[in-house]
Amino acid sequence: MPVSRLSRARKRAALAVAVSALLGTAVTAAGPASAAPEQAPEAPAAAPGCSAAYRIEQTLDGGTTWRMCWHYNTLSGLVLDNVSYQPKGESKPIPVLTSARLAQIHVPYDDGQEEYDDVTGTDFGLALQNLRPGECPGGTIKTVKVPDMGNVKGLCTTTRARGHAYRLANDEGTKVWQAQGKDLLVYTVNKASWYEYITEWRFGSDGTITANEGATGSLSPYDYDGGDGRGWPIGKGATAYAESHTHNVFWRLNFGLDGSSKARVEQYDSKVTPPRGNGMPTTRTTRTAVTKELAGDAKSMRWWRIVSTAGKNKDGHPRSYEIVPGHTDKFSGRSFTRHDVYFTEYKKCEQYASDNPNCADGVPTSVDKWVNGQTLKHPVTWVNIGFHHIARDEDQQPMPVHWQGFALVPRDVTAMNPLTPPDLAGQNGKPEEGS
Secondary structure, eight states, X not given: OOHHXXXXXXXXXXXXXXXXXXXXXXXXXXXXXXXXXXXXXXXXXXXXXXXXXXXXXXXXXXXXXXXXXXXXXXXXXXXXXEEXXXXXXXXXXXXXXXXXXXXXXXXXBTTXXXXXXTTTSSSTTTTBOOOOGGGSTTSEEXXXXXXXXXXXXEEEEEEEEEEEEEEEEOTXXXXXXXXXXXXXXXXXXXXXXTEEEEEEEEEETTSOEEEEEEEEEOOOTTOOBOOTTSEEEOSSTTSOEEEOEEEEEXXXXXXXXXXXXXXXXXXXXXXXXXXXXXXXXXXXXXXXEEXXXXXXXXXXXXXXXXXXXXXXXXXXXXXXXXEEEOOOOOOOSSGGGSOSEEEEEOOTTOOOSSSXXXXXXXXXXXXXXXXXXXXXXXXXXXXXXXXXXXXXXXXXXXXXXXXXXXEEEEESSSSXXXXXOXXXXXXXXXXXXXX
């Protein structure tokens, strides 16, 4: 093994040992500089049950209000609890997520000599970064108390415009209905050796939740020996080849739709037939109830939704959220990265997709091994999005942010578009003749 590779391995290993020494076998919760409560059990709640220091509440343009609690974990960093959504016209908040968190950043290098679990194997949670005012434009930076670091101004909550929320013109072109959307953003920056990770959650005025992980910082200074097609020349000429690698990012979602953990999971597949008869193809969509634990693979025209068993919208349809993965590079080198989503039955100790430290001895430590045919009564959702990073000259210096993530899109949470203008509020269902 090259000396440079040994240097990197020792540096990363030393950080992991330091974390293990501090945490032992337990995961320590931390929070604002004010008195930190004990980490709450994962039970659904109709509205945030936390003190003001831990509460986030934001009403967006169009009347949508998001409410949630937060706490800080010394491994995974930011954890959101009791997330609820209240669009205009709803008399009370609609509980969506009991908890949402980063569950792993697995980083294998293309040469097969090194791989890392950046969330559980480095100082990720402990290395929360102080944010400057310019990094949280128009927002508020909350103070987090982190072991060995003290008070860190590390949690930004702000709002950001995202362009058109909708646009509709009447047939004559004399009337245009349009609105500009706005998101609530909640994010932190954590350092893991040379990388800096931006953990970002976006909450839209239309009810959409988006989870993004951004990687920035610097390329590893010990990885400029990537020959045999495993690296890209960086700098003058063709002597320093930055080693290519993959970022496999996992998120863990515990839904509590309408205040109940007893959600249903459904998979939808659409199949297009070859043209026949009049020369037109047809498409048929089928629904499969996912009643047992599943390791799922994304395919064209396949999607999943989490369905409430405790509430319906005003049209009488069960509320649900659809999982919409972003672009992913599937890494087949490890069993836990071979699938795009996992649905497992809730167990308190199962918190991280790999290198999970919380379960008893003898229990498997990766999410794929937890899928063993158990009936889903309280499903936990795991989403895996991969990015194969082949470096480029533009990655120096510092490295531009590259993003990977997914969205949770409301499906029948409200009876109509939650941003519907008043003069279109009566157009629900099939339009009347001549309207």
